Amino acid sequence: MRHIWIIFRRELGQYFSSPIAYFVAFAVLLLTGFTFNDDLAMRNGRAPVDPALPLIYLAQFSVFFVPLLTMRLLAEENREGTLELLMTLPLQDYQIVLGKFFGAWAYYTVLISLTIVHQALMLWLNPADLGIAFSAYLGLWLFGGASIAVGMFFSALNENQIVAAFLGMAALLILWQADLVGNVLNNRPLAEFIRSLSFQSNYSYSFAIGIVRFDHTVFFLGVMGTLLLATTQVVQSRRWR
Amino acid sequence: MITVESLTKRYGRFMALRGISFQAESGEILGFLGPNGAGKTTTMRILTGYMPPTSGRASVAGYDVFTDSLEVRKRVGYLPETVPLYPDMTVHGYVKYVAELRGVPHAASRADDVLRIVGMHTRRDSLIRNISKGMRQRVGLAQALVHDPQVLILDEPTIGLDPRQTLEVRDLVRSLGRTHTIMFSTHILSEAEQVCDRVAIIHRGELVAIDKPETLRDQLQKGARLFVRVGKAESAETVRKTLQNVTGVASVTVLNDGFSVEARRGVDVRPRLASVIISAGWELLELRPLAMSLEDIFLELTVREGADERL
Numbered sequence: 107m108r109h110i111w112i113i114f115r116r117e118l119g120q121y122f123s124s125p126i127a128y129f130v131a132f133a134v135l136l137l138t139g140f141t142f143n144d145d146l147a148m149r150n151g152r153a154p155v156d157p158a159l160p161l162i163y164l165a166q167f168s169v170f171f172v173p174l175l176t177m178r179l180l181a182e183e184n185r186e187g188t189l190e191l192l193m194t195l196p197l198q199d200y201q202i203v204l205g206k207f208f209g210a211w212a213y214y215t216v217l218i219s220l221t222i223v224h225q226a227l228m229l230w231l232n233p234a235d236l237g238i239a240f241s242a243y244l245g246l247w248l249f250g251g252a253s254i255a256v257g258m259f260f261s262a263l264n265e266n267q268i269v270a271a272f273l274g275m276a277a278l279l280i281l282w283q284a285d286l287v288g289n290v291l292n293n294r295p296l297a298e299f300i301r302s303l304s305f306q307s308n309y310s311y312s313f314a315i316g317i318v319r320f321d322h323t324v325f326f327l328g329v330m331g332t333l334l335l336a337t338t339q340v341v342q343s344r345r346w347r
Numbered sequence: 348m349i350t351v352e353s354l355t356k357r358y359g360r361f362m363a364l365r366g367i368s369f370q371a372e373s374g375e376i377l378g379f380l381g382p383n384g385a386g387k388t389t390t391m392r393i394l395t396g397y398m399p400p401t402s403g404r405a406s407v408a409g410y411d412v413f414t415d416s417l418e419v420r421k422r423v424g425y426l427p428e429t430v431p432l433y434p435d436m437t438v439h440g441y442v443k444y445v446a447e448l449r450g451v452p453h454a455a456s457r458a459d460d461v462l463r464i465v466g467m468h469t470r471r472d473s474l475i476r477n478i479s480k481g482m483r484q485r486v487g488l489a490q491a492l493v494h495d496p497q498v499l500i501l502d503e504p505t506i507g508l509d510p511r512q513t514l515e516v517r518d519l520v521r522s523l524g525r526t527h528t529i530m531f532s533t534h535i536l537s538e539a540e541q542v543c544d545r546v547a548i549i550h551r552g553e554l555v556a557i558d559k560p561e562t563l564r565d566q567l568q569k570g571a572r573l574f575v576r577v578g579k580a581e582s583a584e585t586v587r588k589t590l591q592n593v594t595g596v597a598s599v600t601v602l603n604d605g606f607s608v609e610a611r612r613g614v615d616v617r618p619r620l621a622s623v624i625i626s627a628g629w630e631l632l633e634l635r636p637l638a639m640s641l642e643d644i645f646l647e648l649t650v651r652e653g654a655d656e657r658l
Binding site: 108109112113116120123124186187188189190191192193194195196197198344345346 | 399
């Protein structure tokens with residue numbers, strides 16, 4: 107536990123000392139700001155604003171920005187040779203993986219909490235349904251954790267950060283778009299199964315409309331668990347190669 | 348302190364180690380010598396628990412590197428060939444980070460202590476990206492020392508340093524050798540000769556020789572080699588012929604500034620050489636033993652190896 111905490115602390119600190127994290131934060135706020143503003147202008151007092159709307163967009167953007175946050179996690183350590191240091195310290199491999207994962211997740215948490223400014227504006231304009239906001243944030247947080255686990259897995263797979271980011275984006279895009287699998291697949295049970303693995307269908311139709319569903323919560327936690335396990339295996343495989 | 352028994356390592360179809368065995372005693376500096384690709388780094392990576400061997404056994408401080416990997420890693424300080432640094436951290440922050448991961452009590456002040464030992468304390472707040480290669484090497488060494496390990500494994504700690512830095516690192520290793528068991532790899536032979544108590548020479552994954560540098564030299568030197576400088580002689584050729592005829596002399600080679608005389612094993616030809624030269628009416632300007640350097644030993648051993656392979 108202590109080891110995970112020490113790695114977590116360094117990893118989180120790393121985000122705040124590197125420019126990319128600020129650029130990502132800037133881009134995320136800009137994008138959600140636009141969509142928020144757009145939505146506000148469109149409704150313009152005719153309909154109540156939807157507190158979850160910026161968050162749905164944010165979830166969609168996560169497909170592209172989360173891999174940028176996770177690409178260095180293991181790829182950089184691998185290339186710089188610092189993984190050799192970590193792996194010869196008295197640490198378990200899973201402690202390295204978990205410390206880094208929680209570091210990235212904590213930064214993501216900071217990032218999505220920046221959008222609370224939109225919620226505050228909404229509350230100031232008219233009383234909104236805070237329950238929806240709460241469940242949308244909870245869902246987005248779990249969504250982010252799962253996306254980070256996916257991105258980190260690809261960062262462990264190779265030592266090139268660009269490749270890691272690209273593969274992560276491709277995987278997350280597929281996981282997001284799998285919601286639409288019914289459009290291309292005739293086999294209904296198979297399509298339903300694939301759809302149940304989609305990040306979008308586990309977020310947009312439950313958390314984002316104010317429903318915290320047990321199975322969808324378990325889904326995101328399960329994705330994290332599975333991919334963290336897989337990542338640990340990839341890191342460990344260096345030992346038997 | 349370090350025991351290695353018939354260790355092999357195979358990368359795909361390539362045999363990096365072909366069954367090497369050796370031991371290093373407590374408080375000893377063992378030089379690990381070999382050309383690039385001989386298997387030095389592989390051996391060290393196995394000893395530090397980075398990867399397991401294909402077969403064979405190794406133990407450090409009484410713990411098996413494979414089954415008790417964590418116990419071994421607690422007791423070993425390791426400086427890999429590419430110094431594992433985080434460029435965005437400060438020198439002190441980095442050493443403290445490693446100290447914390449190693450569970451060293453009072454990590455921050457201990458980090459200051461080791462930075463003082465390696466002479467990097469004045470740069471403790473510099474970012475690692477801004478310090479020179481030699482300094483990085485020393486920060487890497489500080490990291491390896493931070494938990495005061497029983498065993499230090501240093502993979503080419505002087506590579507890429509300028510001559511002064513090289514000397515500093517060598518001095519540091521020598522002074523640490525009084526209290527630690529050190530395994531030190533290098534492909535610079537004179538370095539091993541200066542720093543190490545014993546030298547293990549490996550070549551193509553096999554242990555070619557292991558002994559004290561002096562003993563290695565004695566073993567391989569067939570007889571004593573002497574350097575002779577003669578003045579007032581008519582021609583080099585006459586001197587060569589004269590010296591050649593002295594009893595006990597195996598061969599004489601003409602050098603630029605004198606002669607290299609190889610004596611047969613166990614014969615001291617010096618008094619006879621001196622009297623022959625004097626009685627010929629020449630001047631004896633210099634007469635001293637020519638020691639065989641590790642360079643020669645190394646070439647001798649590895650060339651012999653290569654010859655076997657060609658057969």
